[in-house]
Amino acid sequence: METVKRTRMSPEERRAQLIDLGARMLAERPLEQISVEEIADQAGVSRGLLFHYFATKHDYHLAIVQHAGAEMLARTEPDQTLPPLEILRSSVVAYLDYVSDNRNSYVSLLRGAASGDPEMREEFDRTRSALAARIIDQLPRLGIEPDDRIALAVRGWLAFVEETAISWLREPVISRGELIDLIVTALPAVTLPASVAAALLSQG
Amino acid sequence: METVKRTRMSPEERRAQLIDLGARMLAERPLEQISVEEIADQAGVSRGLLFHYFATKHDYHLAIVQHAGAEMLARTEPDQTLPPLEILRSSVVAYLDYVSDNRNSYVSLLRGAASGDPEMREEFDRTRSALAARIIDQLPRLGIEPDDRIALAVRGWLAFVEETAISWLREPVISRGELIDLIVTALPAVTLPASVAAALLSQG
Structure with a gap:
């Protein structure tokens, strides 16, 4: 027995x-x-x-994906004790650590068969919306007053982040540090007028 | 009979x-x-x-998707007689016209069941790569020398464009003109250092 x-x-x-x-x-x-x-x-x-x-x-499978989304959100939780641009940088670093630790699952979830499933896509979108809301909440600390245009730009920036991160995981043509800089500077760059973004980043 | x-x-x-x-x-x-x-x-x-x-x-179905990709590329073909930033703007306008004319199919292809099919995704990626190559070819005219970092940023920008366009088709929270400005200014903003982007965009 x-x-x-x-x-x-x-x-x-x-x-x-x-x-x-x-x-x-x-x-x-x-x-x-x-x-x-x-x-x-x-x-x-x-x-x-x-x-x-x-x-x-x-x-x-949905419950597993929900768990993965929650873990990513937990790992990229902003550290409110840092100065505003450093909060952004530390969350981007945490995000890249997360996707590097989970490269296979991250790429296969967002770019594989699961991406064709309506309920899975809803789950990914819930995570993206939580990330977007978190960023929008932080913007006033950077002197940016969120509006509809900026909220749309933030969603676009998250797509920029996913795409550059996934491309980079597949083929790391630049260093990790360069990728972090690219992603961090892109957020003020796409949400703010160019001259304001330039001034903000030069303080940075 | x-x-x-x-x-x-x-x-x-x-x-x-x-x-x-x-x-x-x-x-x-x-x-x-x-x-x-x-x-x-x-x-x-x-x-x-x-x-x-x-x-x-x-x-x-693959042949139909191939055809749709070719049509989008044809409609957004850059008009080389314009000044560089105007080339970009006119292609973005043509792209938004195309996705507005084909809103249902565009959204359902890129965000629906087809996005889970490996061969369909390859087809979409071929179209994206053709768009990216076209933009990279234009960059020297804007005074930008393409390198690996910039090529990655251009792929990210295309994801930014898709995401903002699809969100906007679903819920047009800003005007079409504002969306065009957001997308056009985002390309130099994510590829160039902020101060250089500011100078370029202020030239108009």
Whole structure:
């Protein structure tokens, strides 16, 4: 008779454990290849129990993506004790650390099959909106009063950041420091009149 | 007995006609809903003949997307008789005209199910690379010598353009003129040092 080690966990703990196992597996392979059988095995639970927490495989995958988005937001949380431009720089550094640590999953989520799934895209957009809201909240500290034009420019800047980061992960044609400078200076550059951006960055 | 009007066409003409019918249908509905039966009916040919030109429905859809990309490139072709910043502006205006004329298909291709398909994504990337190459070719006329950092910034700027255009099509929070200004000034702003961008943009 086989002995399967089972750990007694509360439903919340079990759910969190299953998501955590999936998030770790996501670092090594695309979402599409995360099988509920393997996860259930690793957790020492039955496939049926996993489906008790997540109605479908797709729901389980969504929960993993939600977890990855929350982790990225947590890791890039602005450090309010720094001067304004340094807050931006430190968040960009944290973002590049995050995407470098998770390069395969990050690229495959945003540029792979998952990007064609409406619910996954909604999940990515929720993370982007949270990032945009966070940046817009910081702008007054840089002397920038947010309006509709600036809010749109911030969304565009986030697309700029994703695209340059993903291109750079695939082919690092410039140094990490150069990429950080490119991304940091681009935010005032696209939101402010050029002369104001120049003055701000020269203080910087 | 039914009479189906058949037009005699060369294979090249027939192929072009089928793609053209698909491209028109794409203006009205997402790619996934373009049925080969309807297209064959409209062309007055059999479904079998359509599959003689395109091995699969997917191949037919790819040909439509290729056609749409080529049309966008043709419509945004730079007018070399203008001063450099005006070349950029007129291409941005042509691009916004194109995406406004094709808003449904543009948004659904780049943000819908098609974006999850590897061959479709390759097709979109080919169009983006052609746009990027075209811009990089123009930069020396603006006094900008392209290098790896600038090439990466141009790719990022194209993502900025797509994102702001798609957000704006969904919710036009600023005027068309403001969007054009935002996009045009962003290119020197992200490629050049801020002080150089300021000087260039103040020349107009």
